[in-house]
Amino acid sequence: MIDLEDVQWTTEDFNVRFSLSFPGPGIIGIIGPSGGGKSTLLNIVAGFTDPQSGRVRINGNDVTGFAPSERPVSILFQEHNLFAHLDAAKNAALGLKPDLSLDKAEWREVDAALARLGLQGRETHRPAELSGGERQRVALARILLRKKPILLLDEPFSGLGPRLRRDMLEVVRKLQQDLDLTVLMVSHDPDDLKAIASHAVFVADGTASTPQTIDRFFATPLQPRLADYL
Amino acid sequence: MASQHGSIGKNWPSAGALLALAVLALIALPALVALGWSSPGMGSTSASLLWRAASFTLLQAVLSTLISVVLGVLLARALSRRQFFGRGFLLRLFALPQGLPALVAVLALVSLYGRAGFISRFWPELPSIYGLNGILLAHVFFNLPYAALLTLIALQQVPREQWRLAQMLGMSERAIFRVIEWPVLQNALPGIAGLIFMLCVTSFTIVLTLGGGPAATTLELAIYQALRFDYDPRLALALAMGQIGLCVLLLSFLAKFRPPFAETARLSLGPERASLSKSGNPVPDMIMIVLSALFILLPILSVILSGLTADFSRLLTERILWRAIATSGGIAFTAALIAVLIAYPLALAAIRLESKGAVKQARIFEAPVELTLLLPPVLLGAGWFLILMPSASSVGYAPVLIVLINAIMALPFVYRSLAGSLRRLVAHEDPLCESLGISGWSRFSLIDWPILKPAFRAAFTFAFLLSFGDFGVIAFFGSDSIVTLPFLIYQRLGSYRTDDAAGIALVLAVFSILMTQAFSAFGRKEHAHD
Numbered sequence: 219m220i221d222l223e224d225v226q227w228t229t230e231d232f233n234v235r236f237s238l239s240f241p242g243p244g245i246i247g248i249i250g251p252s253g254g255g256k257s258t259l260l261n262i263v264a265g266f267t268d269p270q271s272g273r274v275r276i277n278g279n280d281v282t283g284f285a286p287s288e289r290p291v292s293i294l295f296q297e298h299n300l301f302a303h304l305d306a307a308k309n310a311a312l313g314l315k316p317d318l319s320l321d322k323a324e325w326r327e328v329d330a331a332l333a334r335l336g337l338q339g340r341e342t343h344r345p346a347e348l349s350g351g352e353r354q355r356v357a358l359a360r361i362l363l364r365k366k367p368i369l370l371l372d373e374p375f376s377g378l379g380p381r382l383r384r385d386m387l388e389v390v391r392k393l394q395q396d397l398d399l400t401v402l403m404v405s406h407d408p409d410d411l412k413a414i415a416s417h418a419v420f421v422a423d424g425t426a427s428t429p430q431t432i433d434r435f436f437a438t439p440l441q442p443r444l445a446d447y448l
Numbered sequence: 449m450a451s452q453h454g455s456i457g458k459n460w461p462s463a464g465a466l467l468a469l470a471v472l473a474l475i476a477l478p479a480l481v482a483l484g485w486s487s488p489g490m491g492s493t494s495a496s497l498l499w500r501a502a503s504f505t506l507l508q509a510v511l512s513t514l515i516s517v518v519l520g521v522l523l524a525r526a527l528s529r530r531q532f533f534g535r536g537f538l539l540r541l542f543a544l545p546q547g548l549p550a551l552v553a554v555l556a557l558v559s560l561y562g563r564a565g566f567i568s569r570f571w572p573e574l575p576s577i578y579g580l581n582g583i584l585l586a587h588v589f590f591n592l593p594y595a596a597l598l599t600l601i602a603l604q605q606v607p608r609e610q611w612r613l614a615q616m617l618g619m620s621e622r623a624i625f626r627v628i629e630w631p632v633l634q635n636a637l638p639g640i641a642g643l644i645f646m647l648c649v650t651s652f653t654i655v656l657t658l659g660g661g662p663a664a665t666t667l668e669l670a671i672y673q674a675l676r677f678d679y680d681p682r683l684a685l686a687l688a689m690g691q692i693g694l695c696v697l698l699l700s701f702l703a704k705f706r707p708p709f710a711e712t713a714r715l716s717l718g719p720e721r722a723s724l725s726k727s728g729n730p731v732p733d734m735i736m737i738v739l740s741a742l743f744i745l746l747p748i749l750s751v752i753l754s755g756l757t758a759d760f761s762r763l764l765t766e767r768i769l770w771r772a773i774a775t776s777g778g779i780a781f782t783a784a785l786i787a788v789l790i791a792y793p794l795a796l797a798a799i800r801l802e803s804k805g806a807v808k809q810a811r812i813f814e815a816p817v818e819l820t821l822l823l824p825p826v827l828l829g830a831g832w833f834l835i836l837m838p839s840a841s842s843v844g845y846a847p848v849l850i851v852l853i854n855a856i857m858a859l860p861f862v863y864r865s866l867a868g869s870l871r872r873l874v875a876h877e878d879p880l881c882e883s884l885g886i887s888g889w890s891r892f893s894l895i896d897w898p899i900l901k902p903a904f905r906a907a908f909t910f911a912f913l914l915s916f917g918d919f920g921v922i923a924f925f926g927s928d929s930i931v932t933l934p935f936l937i938y939q940r941l942g943s944y945r946t947d948d949a950a951g952i953a954l955v956l957a958v959f960s961i962l963m964t965q966a967f968s969a970f971g972r973k974e975h976a977h978d
Contacts, residue, residue: 266612266720285723287618298609303631316614317623364617
């Protein structure tokens with residue numbers, strides 16, 4: 219459960235105002251035109267952006283003003299999730315100990331997380347030697363190791379081909395079910411939402427619509443802007 | 449008809465590039481031939497001089513580079529993780545020495561740390577500024593901020609997502625350094641150090657003014673003295689071969705490690721980096737920043753203060769000053785124009801060929817530009833000096849040679865600052881232009897010129913400033929009939945009219961700084977509009 223209470227953030231040329239609750243656990247899709255505020259919404263939840271006013275609550279706790287590392291949140295970006303000079307195991311291990319001072323048992327845990335994402339035998343490969351899908355799997359392994367209840371996905375699969383993308387969405391769905399996560403997934407493709415999301419939100423012009431179940435969201439677009447966008 | 453047009457359009461850059469190559473060869477080769485004319489036979493005195501000069505060249509360059517890079521990295525790290533009022537101003541301050549003529553900087557440092565300088569007045573036991581100390585001081589004055597800015601540019605290339613990851617994972621300062629910053633530094637430092645080392649090895653004006661004598665003479669200075677004072681071409685040749693050998697070694701090293709480079713360096717690192725260090729103790733960083741700022745700011749203030757003591761009412765009515773300004777401006781303008789006109793067709797040809805996969809052919813156009821780095825201006829000057837010295841008409845050729853050698857000196861830098869934009873232009877616009885059949889003049893005026901204008905302006909300004917403040921070439925060819933601003937300063941220093949020298953240095957410094965600032969302000973406005 220994530221609550222944004224009258225959250226406002228303004229810069230010279232951009233202004234967002236969010237007031238909504240994301241139900242959880244589950245997968246909530248966030249869709250809308252580029253420049254409408256989708257990424258800003260994620261950044262406010264993650265703590266990269268501090269709103270000028272309003273409160274942010276996660277599972278009932280007020281986390282307004284908390285540093286990103288103090289929030290129960292993990293995020294997956296579209297790219298640059300991995301450090302190029304570290305191999306897959308070390309990149310994932312950052313999720314357990316960001317200074318990489320792991321003991322034997324913890325390294326076994328890392329290997330298990332990588333294996334769970336289908337990366338056996340890839341542990342010592344560097345990002346340059348991995349495919350785009352594998353790189354995102356390594357980042358997901360790190361998220362798995364961090365064990366945070368909230369997962370933010372910032373268009374993480376839009377660089378992948380259709381087949382790979384379906385596979386990755388399936389991975390996310392499984393992770394969500396196994397760990398009982400609350401997932402906010404930003405996408406510009408309605409098909410991504412229809413594939414795995416239970417709810418959806420439309421973000422445009424710095425505001426967000428109330429979350430709706432996925433069927434209703436697409437069956438009766440409430441706002442003309444959403445109909446336009448689709 | 450259209451296809452014929454297209455083929456002409458495709459051929460002209462190569463023709464232009466060949467012409468540029470020919471011009472380059474015409475300027476550089478005779479100088480080399482002249483240097484090689486007298487058969488090398490070395491006496492034992494010259495061998496020991498060569499040995500001594502070479503080891504001093506290396507010693508001062510190694511020390512200068514070490515100090516500059518170590519302190520530069522510390523400064524860059526301090527600047528990268530602190531947001532404070534005046535940070536933008538400081539970054540501009542740290543960019544200032546790059547635009548300051550070496551002779552002006554030397555005067556500034558002497559007026560501050562010299563025997564009668566502001567600091568020595570309060571601290572009389574300060575070691576002498578002449579010799580190794582002063583050379584190191586001047587090199588660090590130029591290169592510490594340069595190393596810091598280049599390191600900041602490198603750090604700035606860390607994608608924002610990775611700083612956010614560090615925030616999210618709660619990385620400690622140590623972890624940030626180990627996981628994010630050290631790999632960046634590891635990649636960038638060899639290139640930065642190599643570049644600074646090269647600048648220190650070929651530094652001439654600083655060594656001429658602060659060094660000298662048997663204990664503090666570099667190869668370049670020894671070449672100059674061998675020709676200008678002793679007229680000993682054999683010795684000059686031996687020294688020149690030593691210098692070229694050293695530069696070959698250095699360049700083969702530099703070719704592997706390229707220093708970080710951004711044509712429009714945005715040095716703001718974003719709020720993520722600063723907020724990562726919010727909780728840490730800011731005092732060590734701020735001490736580093738304040739000390740560095742004073743180290744750069746004090747000499748600049750000192751130039752202004754001691755410059756203002758000059759008798760400007762007399763100085764400004766001296767015709768020689770106005771003639772020197774006009775001469776410097778004329779030389780710099782022409783040299784910059786020639787450098788851009790040679791570099792542009794070469795860069796365009798090389799990058800086109802590269803984009804079509806013809807990497808070897810591309811090297812034909814790129815390599816000569818890099819090779820000019822082997823020929824420090826003093827070497828070119830020495831070669832032409834040997835050709836023309838015996839004839840009485842040498843004075844008449846001097847302005848032409850000064851212009852051409854200055855142009856060659858600026859060439860590698862002009863090439864580099866054009867290459868980045870050209871590479872993007874070729875990648876983004878070539879396919880569309882070819883499919884639409886836009887070529888030749890219309891292509892240049894409609895597509896290339898508007899896109900390349902900022903790059904051209906940056907390259908031209910840089911070349912202009914380099915020639916405007918240059919003393920290395922004019923030291924060979926300057927005479928009463930051809931006087932540039934730096935030469936005039938040197939003359940006045942030689943006749944102990946220090947106040948005059950300080951006044952003229954102020955004029956030169958103000959002009960150089962205004963040029964740099966006007967240019968960067970101009971560039972920003974342009975940027976804001978698109």
